[in-house]
Structure formats: structure tokens, C-alpha cells
Amino acid sequence: MASPIVSDAILLLSKPLSGGPGVTTALTSLRKELRVLLQRRWDRLRATARAEQWEMEAWCSRNVLRRHLARKRAVMTSLTDPTTGNLVETQDGVLELARQFYKNLYAKPPSSPYSFPFVKSYEQVDICDSPLVEEELLAALKSMKRNRSPGSDGLTVEFYVKFWKVLGKPFTTLVNRLLREGTLSATQREGLITLLCKDESRRTDLRAWRPITLLNCDYKLIAKCLSVRLTPVLSTVLGPYQACCVPGRSCQLHGFAIRDLIEWANARNLSGILCSFDQEKAFDVISHRYLFKVLREAGFSGQFISMVRALYSRPSSAVVIQDRISEPFDVGRGVRQGDPLSPALYVLAFEPLLQRLSSDNSIGRFPLPPGSPPVALFAYADDLSIVVPDEATVCTVLDVMEGYCSASGARINRSKSVVMYLNSAPSSPRPVHGLPVQQRLRILGFHFEPDGLTTENWRLAKQKLTDRIQEISALGCPLTARVTIIRSLLFSFLTYVASVMPVATRTKLVLEGLLFRFLWSGSSMYVARPVIKLPRNKGGLGIPDLGIVATALHLRWTRVALESDMLLTRSFASFFLSTRLRLFSPEAFSNSVPRAGTPSPFYAGAASTLARLRDANPGIELDSLELHDLVDLLTPDLPAHCVRYDLSRHSPNWKLITASFLDAKRATFMYRMARGCLPITFRPFTKIPTRGKCPFCGSREDLVHIFSQCALPAALLQRIASLYGHPGVPFETVRFLNPLPAQAVNQYVLLLVECSYQVWVARCAAVFDGRRPGLHEVLAKVRKEIWFVLHRERQRLGVKKFLETWHRPAVIFSESGGQITITF
Secondary structure, eight states: OHHHHHHHHHHHHHSOOOOOHHHHHHHHHHHHHHHHHHHHHHHHHHHHHHHHHHHHHHOOOHHHHHHHHHHHSOOOOOEEOTTTOOEEOSHHHHHHHHHHHHHHHTSOOOOOOOOOOOOOSSSSOOOOOSOOOHHHHHHHHHHSOSSOOOOTTOOOHHHHHHTHHHHHHHHHHHHHHHHHHTOOOHHHHEEEEEEEESOGGGTTOGGGEEEEEEEOHHHHHHHHHHHHHHGGGHHHHSOTTBOSSOTTOOHHHHHHHHHHHHHHHHHHTOOEEEEEEOBTTTTTSOBHHHHHHHHHHHTOOHHHHHHHHHHTSSOEEEEEETTEEOOOEEOOBSOOTTOTTHHHHHHHHHHHHHHHHHHOTTSOOOOOOTTOOSSEEEEETTEEEEEESSHHHHHHHHHHHHHHHHHHOOOBOTTTOEEEEESOOOSSOOOBTTBOBOSOEEETTEEEETTEEOTHHHHHHHHHHHHHHHHHGGGOOOHHHHHHHIIIIITHHHHHHHTTSOOOHHHHHHHHHHHHHHHTTTSOOOSOHHHHTSOGGGTSOOOOOHHHHHHHHHHHHHHHHHHOSOHHHHHHHHHHHGGGHHHHOGGGOOTTSOOOSSOOHHHHHHHHHHHHHHHHSTTOOGGGOOHHHHHHHHOOOOOGGGGGGOOGGGOOOHHHHTOTTSOHHHHHHHHHHHTTOOOOSOOTTOOOTTSSBOTTTOSBOOHHIIIIISHHHHHHHHHHHHHHTOSOOOHHHHHHOOSOOSSOHHHHHHHHHHHHHHHHHHHHHHHHTOOOOOHHHHHHHHHHHHHHHHHHHHHHHOHHHHHHHHOTTOSSEEEETTEEEEOO
16 A cells, blocks of 8 residues: 555645645645655664674674675676687677687587496496485475575575475476476576686686586476485495595595605605696586496496486576676586586596596506505596606506596696606606696695695695685674684684694794784784683683694594595505504504504694593593584693683673674673673773773773663663562673573563663763763663564564564563564
């Protein structure tokens, strides 16, 4: 009914009116209705804006930060035409140039006469090839990530989750019919290609951009189900060299093996060449004919292959640049990046090359410890590295790879494929069969030199951390939001390197200094670092200690390496643990197997950590411990100089001080008040008589006075006490949220925190702006903010759960007909 009211009001207001009580009354009524309508619309917009602000402050998750950082990155504005070399800068020209590039890249290749067979271990792979069931699709739907860009139909994962009870059965029936017929619907075959720049120095070169295909959610559901069926059998189909997509394997284990191999070669003065091969557009150029041939040769059933083939029947894509979509084109080759099934299919297509490299007797063998596979070969998806004894073997490896490329459609990028000599580098090294020679290789994110892992890893990690902190600092996040950023985003830059490389004490202090300066926004550190590193339930903020986390990671990954089916990693770990292997696996130790005379420094540290844990905790079962539990066991007690930060005598309710229904500003305020580090003007032992006065009453200013004794907080606390029938609210409850009433606890905490926060805002306004807000103004702000919190909680929890959580009993508000009224 809103539109007629608005249109009638505009009509009446736009025409001259003759006098008359009827017309005047109608116009007055319409004006009132219009004001009500606009006020309601403004309230909705304000609530939405408040929710968005809350999302940025209180839920600074990895996805929110990624979206913020993605907006800061420049979009594609110009491209170099590969045929003419001219720079194209118009939007239409850039879009058409990108379309032609990917149309040619994905064009169906001609049939290849070359063969590169898959050597299967089983006649038939034991994989489920029955029709999809509704429960399977629902499990796949729940496992998919939320808040992701949809495909061309605009339907998100959240849409399917919301309406699955209605869509589940007909969707399952439709999917199985399409898979039987061997082709999907037109929209399911569509994809939108978005581009991410891999090399900022070559932004105008399309080869420097990674294409990510946005697929519709219904397609990804089917692909996810097939991926869930395929992943568990990959460990039986693939050899021990491929770490991608195989449960229990990871690129960190390859980092372990390469680090240990270089140490092995240096200890025995073994000459060799470490080769790292790069493929150009590896995922995008695999031949579909070759892919399905590999699936048949690997022993997959015809029914399963037909389901996969249905997903690759006449697919099409269009390029998206600056919100403009090109004309679609057919995709005749490649596995699309963005498809849940693509990684598993690619590693299967890549496996014949690994089999040939490991079994070809013409390839020279680099000496390895007992129990190792025949060749030092490392693969993670398309990243391939191999250690060979001499330059002649490099030529043989290149010949084998050329044969694989001829059969599969892959391409070796010789300009980015590099080699590094181990112990036998010539004085003036020349390219080895066209491959450049370097003194440092980057493999799977780790930097290796002929002496092993280099300190360059930590220098680059520090640089990356510094750059990201500079980008994020523009957000202006409160303290608790910065804690989330450190834990979820920034710390991951360091733990990846720390998992395979020890961290020196000086490096640890420098890196933690960057994190803590970001935590406190570059100002003084009000709380000691050991206290901040405590868990939240003990009064800390849960900031991890880099040294302790690195120690825990070394122990955890050593155990994983000893139990892994990646034979080279396991053999090196067993060899370099020497006699300390008894600590990890007594049954695996044998005196008849050659081992290192003394453990290497890395494994000696891991063994010492394990021995220390078992001495302190006899009978401990490390297999059942998560990483954070292991870190807690390794964390020492607070040092003596931090005892003054111990507030256990006050029993602070740390869980409620940073409760989830408080936004980040209020949680930060409550934490700093509990820790006594709010920036008040009063300082003990100061000799300046004009400082430390309350801006409202002139009394000496401290925390007790600001939040309980001054007239403004005293009036607010008296109102709260009268609501709950208490004689008063002590300052200990205001500061530490303990003790609390027996009922309506969340409402009590929300009211107490909001009143304290608004008192602090009023105090800051009086100190810095010279304006002294009165009781009624502060009360109005308290009511408004509480309404926003309750409104958001009802949207987040749903009406039923909201009433169960907040309305039993209702003390500070009432709820009727979907409307929340604050009664405080």
C-alpha cells in the first residue's frame, strides 16, 4: 500500500488545490502517512547500515578481509594484443581480446597419435558409481563454503540450503536423469571466467592472469558429490609422489623431504641437480580425450566415467571484466579452475608422467636412504620437481616430459623451469639443456639453496606480513577485531614456513613485534605479551606464541611424516631421527637399518619436545590431541614479572566480557576496562594538580569514579538495580561482570556493558570536546543501541530461538507482533 500513498501525495502536492476542509484533511493525512513511510524506510536502512558496520567490526573474518583487499587491487584496464603488440585500453577492446585469448586456449585440440598409458595396480577401482541420492547431495551442499560468488543464474549455496526441503527430491531426480542422458542443462554447462593477476609486473599480459570459472551451484553440487566419491580411492590409484588431493598427504611433507634430501647430499658430498619444472596453463590445456582414456586405463567403471563425461559435454564459458560479460564460447579442453572435481581429475591425468619417470631405467638414479622409492620425485598438482645425478639425466627427463605433453596437450614452460646444482656447481654455470641455472629455487612456497632451507624464507614472510598489515590497517578495526585478523589471516603467513623450518629467537621477536604493534595500533603495549598470549578463558586474547607454535608444528609434522605413505618423506624422517626414532615409534626402530650417527637439529628438537611432554604428562596420547591442545601443553606458566596482571582473585567473567553479542568496539572497551588500561587522565604518583579531575564533578578521576561513583553512572546503575530488584550494582560487577543475577543474564550483561560504554563516550566528549551529555541523552543512546543489538540477534537466531535465548524472562524489552520495544 506504500506506492499509492506516495503517488497520491506527490499528485496532491504537485497541483494547486482549491480551499476546502476535505482536501486539506486528505492532504494532511497523506503527509502524515508519507512521513511514517519514510521513517520506516529510514529505520530499515539505518538497521541495515548498522548490521553492515557490525559485520565489519565484530566479524572481521578471512572472507570479509579478502573482499576488502580485493577491492583495493586494480582491475584489468589494458591489455597487449599478442598479434600486433599494441596496447588496448578500451573496455570493449579489452573484453574482446580476453575472449579471443581464452577461446583459442580452450579450443578442442586435434587428436594426438601419441600414447602415454596409465599403469594400473587394480583391474577395477572400488568406487561408488550408483545414482546420486538426496542425502549425498545434501551432505555435499552443507560442506560447500558460504558467501561465495554465484554463477550465471545468481543462485547461491545459501539459497539451496534454505529451500532444500522443497528442492531436494525433484533436484535429485533431475540430476540423475541428466547424468543418464549424458548431458547437463544449458545453464549448468555455463561458466563465467574471472581473472586474478599472478604477476603485477606483467598486468597487460593475459598469460599473467589466472582464470577462475564461476560455475552455477547446481553444477558444483554434482561435481562435489563425484569428488567426494573419487577422493578416498586416490591413495590406491596414485603413487607415493603426488601430494595433491590425496588424504593424509600435503605439500609440507614434500618440503620435509626436499630439506632432508639436501642435508643428506651435503653430509655425503653427493653431486646432483634439483630440477623444478613449470607447465604453462596446466589445468587449462589437458585434452578431454586423453583424460577419459586415463580414467579407463586406471580401472574406473564405465558408469562413473559416463557421469564425469556428462559434466564435460559441450561446456561453455564467457569472460567477465569490470562487470561486463563477453559472448560465450565453447570449451573443448582443460579442467576448469573453480570446479570441485578439477584437482582430482588433473592429478589422475598427471599420474602417467610420474609413473614413467619413476620406472624408466634410462633415467639415472640419485642415491637415497634405505626404504626410499627409486627416484627423488615430488609432485603437487602440476608442480613437479626431481633430483637427478647429472646433466645427461636432465635431457632424458625432458624427453619423457615432451612425450607426455604430446599425448596430453600439456606445455612445458622452459623459461620458468629451473635447475640448481647440489655440491657440484660449475664455476660459470650455463643453461642445462635450455633450463636456466639458479642458486635459489622456490618450490611449493619454500626457498631452497644448495645448503638447504634459506633464511630468505623468513625475510619474505616478514615482508609479506608487513605489506598485509599496511593494507589492513586502513580498516581501523578495534582490538578484538584485530585479534581475529591476527589469528585467522596474518599468522598463517608464518606457520607455513615454521612447519618445516626452525625460527631463530631474534626472528621470532621481530615478527611478533610486527603483530603486537598492529594489535595495539602502534601505541604503547598496555598489557604484557605473555598475558595477551593466554587463552581467552584465562584473561588473554589468544594471540599465538610463534616459538611455541613452531615447536608444536615440528612435533606434529614429524609424527605425520613417520606415518605417511609418502615413502621418501618417511624414509628421510626415520633416517635423520637416528636412535630418537624409538620415542616416536619403538616398533619401527631396528639396528639392522642404517641411520644417521646423530639426529639432525630439526628432528632432535622434535624428539626433545616429545620427551619433555611425556615427562610432564605421563601416559599422554598425542594422537588424540589437536594442535591448539598441544600448544596449551607446551605453554609455560606466566613469568614472575607478569603476576601483577593476574586478576583471578576477582574471578572475571572473560567469556561474557568478549561475548559474541557484543560488537568489537564494546568488547574491546570491556577488555581494556577489566585489564585497567583505559586511557584515563588520572595517574598514580603524578605531581600535576590540574590533571586527574572528573569533567562532570571535578573529583579525582579513576575507574571506580568514572563507572560507579559519578552522578551519571550512579543514576544509570540505580535504574539497572531497580529493574532487577537489587540494592545496587557494585563496581566489581561493572568491571568484571561477576557476580551476575540468576535470570536474564544476557540482558543484564548487555544493559550493563552498554551503559558503561555510553558513560565512557560521554566522558570522552566532555574531556576532548567540552560537551557534557546529560542523563536523558545517554539513556536515549543506550536504548537505541540495545534495540539494534536485539534486532540483529533476532535476525541471526530466528524468532523462536531468539525468544528462547532473550525473552525468558524479558526485563529490559518487550516483543509483540515482531516489534521490539525497549522498556529500560
